[in-house]
Amino acid sequence: MRKLIEPLFGDYDEKVFYPVVGLLLFILAAILIDSDATKKFFDAINHWLIFNFSWGFLIGVSSVVFFAIWVGMSKYGSMKLGKDTDEPEFSFIAWVSMMFSAGFGLSTLMWCSAEPLYHLYQSSWTIDAGTAGTAAGIPQAMLLTWFDWGFHGWALFAVGGLAIAFPAYRLGKPMTLGIGLFGLLKEKALTGFWGKLADVLGVISTLGGNSASLGFGVLSIAYGIKHITGIELGTSGTLVAMAMIIIAFTLSAVSGVERGIKYLSLINIYLGLGMLAYLLIVGPTGYIFSLITQTFGAYATQFITLSFWTDAAHFKDGVWEQRSWLNWWVVFYWLWWVSYIPFCSGFIARISKGRTIREYILGTTIVPVLMTFLLFAIWGGNALHLEVTGAAPIWDAVQNDFGSTIYTVLSQFPMGGVLCVVVFFSIVCFGVTTSDSASYFISMQASKGSLNPTIAMRIFWGVILGSLGLVLLAAGKLNALKAMAIVVGAPFFFVILAYMVSIVKMLKMAKKGEM
Template sequence: MTIKKPERHESRPRRRAPRQRLTSWSDDALRGRLTRPLGVEQERPLDKVVFGVTAAISIAFVVWGAVGTESLSKAAGESQSWVITNAGWFYVLVASYFVIYVIWLAASKYGNIPLGADDVTPEFKTVSWIAMMFSAGMGIGLMFFGVAEPLSHYVSPPPGTAEPETAEAMRTAMATTMFHWGLHPWAIYAVLGLAIAYSTFRRGRSQLVSSVFRPLLGPRTEGPAGKVIDILAIFATLFGSAVSLGLGALQIGAGLEFLDWTGPVGEPALVAIIVVLTIAFIVSAVSGIARGIQWLANTNMVLAVALAAFVFVVGPTLLILNLVPETIGAYLGDMPEMASRTDTAGGPEMQEWLAGWTIFYWAWWISWTPFVGMFIARISRGRTIRQFVTGVLLVPTLVSLVWFSIFGGAAIHEQDLTGALTNADGAVESDFALFQLLEQYPMATVTSVLVMILVAIFFVSGADAASIVMGSLSQHGAVEPSKGVVVFWGAATGAVAAIMLVLGGDEALDGLQSITVVTSLPFAVIMVGITYVLWVDLRTDALTVRRGIAVELVQEAVDVGIEEHGEGFTIATEPVERHVVEPEEESERPPGV
């Protein structure tokens, strides 16, 4: 069909007809059709360069940590100090930039572009999609920090904000916690998730981080530049998931000690816990997404809701209800100040606080981004960009708001009443904090066991996704990487987690934080580049092009109609003989070819 237009007056300058653009693209391309099915797995060989380099360096790290713990610990500490001092500003700026970027993308004309062919439907139901996304994204972190972070900021607020254990400290504690767990981390995930989903399911490229850069690098994405990008993505994934495993081991160990099922849990016991969890998530990972991750995510969502409902009912229910709107107001009201905190105004004290909290979180989220983003992309085929951003950005933020209001509010209330949630020095022990809160309520043993089960399953459901992603990056973007590669990366994650815990010594969390901050910096730079190449891709998407052609054609028809007939005219269409388009290079074709 074509718009039927009367001939122009000779006195009017003739525009170049927009329809001429149609000759450069195929008819199927302009309709957003795919010329080959996606999601059908093809055998992909091992990328010997990507896998070989990352495997060798990972093994070297483990060996260094085993035989030279002190030297590795010193190097990690010095590297972290350098990054905080010289690149802390970069983490602060880039995290807020990602929030602005994805919100703009969803609200823009690109929001209705589907992540797949025009007629594709979502692969997973919305409830399962949200459950898998949330479980893989930060489930274990919520269990570890659900009580610990709000309570820590309450008894020791960020420098220069409020007096400890006051009403203002409570407001600041909840706002700061939401700042670390709300829009910012999920915007970071959304950037890469969108880019991978669009590149894979809409453009038909390999499921690789490097493939996203094809608009910028062209065929060089398959050369050294592309391999460097994928190598950095694997490293970020490896160390980010190792942090999660370390946190899970710390909390399970604290639970065992808290219930008097064992004596003080030291490094050997933590390593043993890591071994058990590693075996569990490897088994889950090789079972596949549908059978493994989806089942675990749905199970954990039910258990987590049950735990939160229990604390809500037996805890300070009215205070929690009041805390929800207050936290929203504090979060939005304090956002500009929180998003601009650097050590410039606060000096060494602020620098230390940022290193332990905000910058650690931004580094942790960025290090999680390759596997969480790729995993979210994998389960989001068929959704539009607007649906994707709404689901990924808003739903987990609202869940985090409810979660921290329940557990943080209950913990702060209990601390005010009894002071039982801090140690003799008035400090919060992060790995014990949740168990100390549950001790104040009925059925403490049952709920404590439930917490350990939740932590274990949350980690398994996240870490098996990480193993699959690292395997995919090692095999040219294979949707179903070989089991041997998945098992290798699962074992490597466990080994790195053990080394990171040992590096921290008595303060095991410090070892996890220091390595994460350092290893995430290169990938943060890559993330900024991804925002540019995704925008370049979207500008030439089939829907964008069709919309542009339609607007120009209709505008031209209206101009001509008014010029020749005044207001009394109509625009009609009629069938025309199709124009045969010559085949073109893939790089010049629009999405779906």
């Protein structure tokens, strides 16, 4: 078999390639044969993890945040990801643009107007304060939104990427997920069971998570077409749109990081900043600046409280009860971020050669976090303002179809129709960049950590990634795939904890001149 495949795919890793393909076929068959049972199985695991170990996830993820701060500010901060003479491969703006687009760029755009409304009406915090659905609850709703998308998630990516990039660039090791355990396992991180298990689970999690996100993104694109043109795509039209996205991101991945992914990411950032500037000017400018100021202060002062809040004060009929909001927002989000660690950390590691650890930590946490805060504050602030002033029924739009919220908000402003077209194009670009980054990362893992996998390998995984989403979108099975991705990605909660120990050991080795 290897003699047939190697001329096309190059020096591929049999211990990753075949298990991934086998597991993928098994899971796909299970979903297609009985998606309800498969979803119930994965949902049951999700439910058990979330409602029994929420306190553990809160402690664990918060420890990653403090670890990232410590590493960035420590005596090791001046060390480079690579040789002392290595320089960054990409400009700062291109580097930040790519990591943001590869991460949750598409998701932030889809949720930026909708999530603050969920927290305003449904969070335990606003309900307890008696401010749910009122103007008085807006600052808390925005604070909770920032918390979901803030330092905790990006710290997970930063630590994961550091564990991979440090030995890969310092020692010239293959850029696999397993190499992040080098400080603990040494060479066995590349060849041993635990290293290969990390590689396989990471690829499966990436395939599942990104296929589901791509499918949901295409549904949002279909809604955008309907909103802009009045044309209802229907199932066949939606599938055609999905196929076009697949072709676009596969071609982008084939063109490489230096061209397709880089330039599309820059387009995303410039379009996003332009839209934010316009909405800030035509929207309630003074109110948004006031909301940003107040939310920033609340985030800074309540960071520790929110990080460890477990709803321990809530009793019902004399019995303590942990309500669902914490579990289905904060803890679910932490698991969602964890499921993206393999792909996002691996990709961030790929584009970070030559940067110092301090610059890397600051660049992968503070910059994208501030960009995310600004995006949610302006889009979400406008949505909240329109809702509480009665100017537009934004909460109704959220409940009917959260993907329609961003278009509903834009329709309330001058040139709203033009901006809807711009947002539509931006969503398409984010869908392409997220998926081409994912297919590039998977190709790296299947090619023994090669920084430049063969074009055939990139095409193969691009087609697999897109086809998986296409088939399940057609069959209406995306929710089962999303549940599976989170369950498969959950073990990376323990991998990221092991990564921290591995990083400390590697930094000490490097300080002694052993790396």
